[in-house]
Amino acid sequence: MTQQNDLRPATESAPRPRSRVLARFLASNQVRWGIGLVVLTTLLACFGGLLAPFSPTDPITTPYAPPGGGLLLGSDQLGRDVLSRVLAGGVSLAWMAPLSAVLSVAVGAAVGLAAAFYGGWTETILMRAMDVLLAFPGILMALMFVSVFGPSPWLLVTLVVLALIPGVARVIRGAARPICDREFVLWARSVGIPGRRMIVREVLPNITSPLLVELGVRLMWAVGILASISFIGYGIQPPTPDWGLMVSENRTGLATQPWAVLAPIVMIVLFTVGGNLIAEGGARVIARTEGK
């Protein structure tokens, strides 16, 4: 009954799956592109203001001047340099969107995991609370609170997080439900390992794929909501440059000077697409490693 043959040479030297996940993650083209895009847009958003050739808030030429004459992207409705405004206008989005995405996924996942793991009344109460949140139209809620409390960035982040939590909670509860019925979780229950430790050690590592996908999706949503709030005029206040706000300010001149609208939109798109590529590529890598 010896098991000498059990350990084949191939498995003896096999790298541990964790490092393999990271290596495969970084080797994936999808992830590389994503990282490239996000790093580029984030750097531009954070430090672009330093590169701006002109002041982003001072009119320097005629309104809606086409590109040329030293202005790479032309000017906006007040004659300010579009390039300088794009470079300086991403700061708020660059920190508010990822922060909202991370916070909403963290809170939503906690709610979803608790609901899936404890079941019964805990689940009913938590999920009904999520349904109530879901029933509020996010934008309307944002408008209401912003008009009462004024457009503080922290209020905006809180509102976006509140709007995103219910969706995350639902997805994570669905993903965690089958894991909670697996034998290794039942074993942990049977020996009385405390609930919170079981959730963190046994359940959470097994839902990293949906968690990463959620992060990507919610990042896109957060960017969308924040840009919309700026567009409506309840976010960053003029004359401070902001991508969402720029789209709104310059939309009347869309036909004469499309760059004033397109440039900030391109930046928003690059940022969200990058974030999604990373999250989805990561989820794929994990799924493939698991499938082994």
Next chain:
Amino acid sequence: MTAITVTGLTVGLTGTDTTIIEDVSLELGSSEVMGIVGESGSGKSTLALALLGYARAGGEIRAGSVDIEGTDLLSLDAAGLRAARRGLVSYVAQDPATALNPSMRLRTQLLEAIDGSRDRAMARIREVLEAVGLPADDAFLKRRASELSGGQQQRIAIAMAVVAQPRLIVLDEPTTGLDVSTQMKVLELVKRLCAEYRIAAIYVTHDLAVVAEVADRVTVMYGGQVVETGTTASVLQAPAHPYTRALLQALPSTQDRHMLVPIPGRAPSIGDRPPGCVFAARCAFATDACRSAVPPLEPVGDGLVRCIRHVEIGQRPPATVSVAPVGDFEDRPDSVLRVSDLRASYGHVEVLHGIDLDVRTGECLAIVGESGSGKSTLSRCLIGLHTEWEGELLLDGESLARSAAKRSSAARRRMQYIFQNPYGSLNPRLDVGASLAAPLRHFERPSGAEVRRRVAEALERVEIPARMAELYPSELSGGQRQRVAIARALLADPNVLICDEVTSALDVSVQASVVELLRGLLQDGLSMIFVTHNLAVVRSIADSVAVLNRGEIVEQGRVDRVLDHPKDLYTQGLLADTLDLSAA
């Protein structure tokens, strides 16, 4: 008369030189049943599908022919192949619940399998339904697969396979998920249909006893090759290949309490097969000549064997079977676990009606029952995972609360549970060492060095090299995972182990090693509740047995008394339907 000839069938992984099955040749007559036996990884399911001219994604049929009454399936184009699969050859999958569309009415489902005018087809369907022992009236045909029992679903799947009057049916483990009585009926049905309609059948299974019951001839597969073939009687009674011999020694019997002899090592995985004889690494008779070249198939008796030493080995007397003693616990008063008048329910439905059990120190009590008997519910009540129950549960004299969460830490520690599914019992994201450290850290909080020492010790106890603590569950075989699960239970230092069908997902040779491991634990003084549907395993390990039927214990006593002289009608039926080689 030979109706089906398979020659040189080879299936490989696409884009590599790796073969999954190699040069398989078979011949069978027009109403003959051929059993194909092999453990997981032997390539038997790949062979079954290749016989229909199909390879799973990632595989491709490289060479060979499948000749069915003059038509070579593998030379047909896609349309011809599809037509052949409607008329010449058909397939019955392992799990009828997934093979049938649960939302489709049976009539629609069955009509899909047959061409021609609707009236003729319906007449034919009714005829076949009667032949498989199902009602053929309109009310039945309007039902959906999801409304039928497992046995009925498998009959429908078989009816679908024969309705178009094929020349060959390939059955891939069709009775694996079924209860013994249902399995018996399905096997009889297969034999009768093949004789009646003159259909040849290839019956793929891992269970030698099933082959003995259903097949005229047997082909034993190992590592993608045919290692032995011949008539059922000669292969099972005078096995020529060392692998067949070893497989038979690993098989438990309902008749006597054998010590089971596991096959050492583990089956080679695809792409990792050694040069020379595939079985050499695990063979007790292997020589250097065995390891250098693949042995050819040589004639022996009425069959063929792939072993260069079969003449020599055949002359040796069959290995002696040692018999394990049955412990007599009946009059011992020192009960470790006492269950009195346990009644369990799901909502308003009571599924267990007044169960009384006693387990004494060092005793192995088997709880036997078919699906729906309540045996799993019972074991989950004991461990505190099912909480809707009434009655009394005493562990070392301490009364236990209904749910595990409300029990004392000592009680949770003294009783440990091992699950049926080795693939689910370990967290795929934790390595073996971390999984094993969990009970230690939870119950004792020892130092890191102490944890490593105890983990290594526990792995040794379950015969797994300590360096495997670094591996993740996906890198282990099913048997190894089950051993790790047992090691984890042992690390809690229990008095009672509850084993819920722990061997039913394992191959025969692996089952033997797990059973012998558990026997060793019993000898160390552990008590055990062994829940199973397999009477042969019960015979080989249990000291006493309780037969559960519809939530009630119908018979209870020492294992030899109950199995040799069953008093209850249900137990008698169960024994009669349990297939056993030594009885055949």
